[in-house]
Amino acid sequence: MFQTEFLININAVDQFSRKEELLPAVTKYRKIKFAKMGDTSSDMMNHEQRYLFDMTGYLHIEGAVTGEKLKSVQEAAERYIYCHPNQRPPGFEPRGQELSVEELGNRPLIRYQHGFAFDRCLEELTVNPSIWPILKELTSDMPRLVSGTLSYEQYDPDRPPVEKNPAGLHCAREGRYWYTRYEVKNGRIFCNDLVFFFYLTDVNPGDGGLIVIPGSHKSEFDRPEGLLKPGPDGIDPESNPVFTNLTPKAGDFLCISELLTHGVLRWKPKDRSRQFLILRYRPQYEGKVSLPQVIIDRLTPEIQELVSAASYGHTKEIVKQDAITLNY
Numbered sequence: 001m002f003q004t005e006f007l008i009n010i011n012a013v014d015q016f017s018r019k020e021e022l023l024p025a026v027t028k029y030r031k032i033k034f035a036k037m038g039d040t041s042s043d044m045m046n047h048e049q050r051y052l053f054d055m056t057g058y059l060h061i062e063g064a065v066t067g068e069k070l071k072s073v074q075e076a077a078e079r080y081i082y083c084h085p086n087q088r089p090p091g092f093e094p095r096g097q098e099l100s101v102e103e104l105g106n107r108p109l110i111r112y113q114h115g116f117a118f119d120r121c122l123e124e125l126t127v128n129p130s131i132w133p134i135l136k137e138l139t140s141d142m143p144r145l146v147s148g149t150l151s152y153e154q155y156d157p158d159r160p161p162v163e164k165n166p167a168g169l170h171c172a173r174e175g176r177y178w179y180t181r182y183e184v185k186n187g188r189i190f191c192n193d194l195v196f197f198f199y200l201t202d203v204n205p206g207d208g209g210l211i212v213i214p215g216s217h218k219s220e221f222d223r224p225e226g227l228l229k230p231g232p233d234g235i236d237p238e239s240n241p242v243f244t245n246l247t248p249k250a251g252d253f254l255c256i257s258e259l260l261t262h263g264v265l266r267w268k269p270k271d272r273s274r275q276f277l278i279l280r281y282r283p284q285y286e287g288k289v290s291l292p293q294v295i296i297d298r299l300t301p302e303i304q305e306l307v308s309a310a311s312y313g314h315t316k317e318i319v320k321q322d323a324i325t326l327n328y
């Protein structure tokens with residue numbers, strides 16, 4: 001049986017086990033086995049992933065893409081980021097107003113729509129073997145890829161201070177509580193609103209980026225408005241052991257339930273950007289497909305099936321596979 005080792009961040013677990021002391025989090029990693037092709041257990045999450053996701057609301061999967069493959073996805077993302085508007089394939093453009101050529105890759109935050117479909121190697125990430133079993137379990141074998149935006153962020157010297165909710169904490173329950181589900185049945189987790197962030201560039205401790213409140217995906221109470229207070233720069237929150245700053249490297253996935261309260265610290269490096277794909281998934285029977293037809297037409301048959309809506313009685317062909325190979 002062929003297995004590969006993945007590292008899962010158990011930072012949050014440490015916080016829980018020493019809760020009474022409220023010690024600052026010490027990042028520790030535990031090696032866990034991730035089953036690959038040929039292993040009959042690979043059609044679902046392994047026990048450790050399930051335990052950690054259920055307890056914290058997130059998983060940090062390291063080294064999902066490495067080496068030449070990682071270089072290819074980074075180069076493909078850069079091609080989209082800097083692509084001249086006249087040369088972009090139909091359907092691809094940054095969200096919001098059109099940017100000048102000088103502004104491409106040169107604004108505090110740019111969301112490049114449908115980034116996952118720009119190149120086959122980016123498309124392949126949507127069913128990467130390290131996330132496929134997780135996706136299948138969390139959607140009860142009914143996954144639908146809703147969107148895949150390429151996010152580009154750089155240091156913003158002009159960012160204004162905020163009076164409340166620094167880092168912009170939010171979660172699905174705050175905006176649409178009637179539409180959120182997280183359940184455990186027969187030893188499997190079900191969650192109807194998932195985000196898988198694939199990182200194209202490194203985030204180091206102190207850089208800023210994503211913060212989460214571990215365990216908040218199960219919270220039954222409203223988040224107190226003043227939970228975090230603006231710190232000395234008026235932008236980032238004062239340090240507080242309630243949140244954990246996740247620091248993925250290029251090639252890692254962060255998988256979260258959108259029910260997990262999360263926010264973003266100011267990006268601090270002046271010489272490096274934060275680039276990642278935001279892959280959103282829901283069960284196939286919820287919501288309508290909103291991707292433009294011109295984008296769907298570009299996709300491989302497997303990913304066309306992944307983005308398609310279907311009834312809850314339908315089993316997609318791709319779901320019958322432990323690992324997806326895109327034919328291109």
Ligand SMILES: O=C(O)CCC(=O)C(=O)O
Binds near residue numbers: 209262263264
């Ligand atoms: O910028 C990030 O890391 C998080 C973005 C986010 O919160 C979202 O897409 O829901």
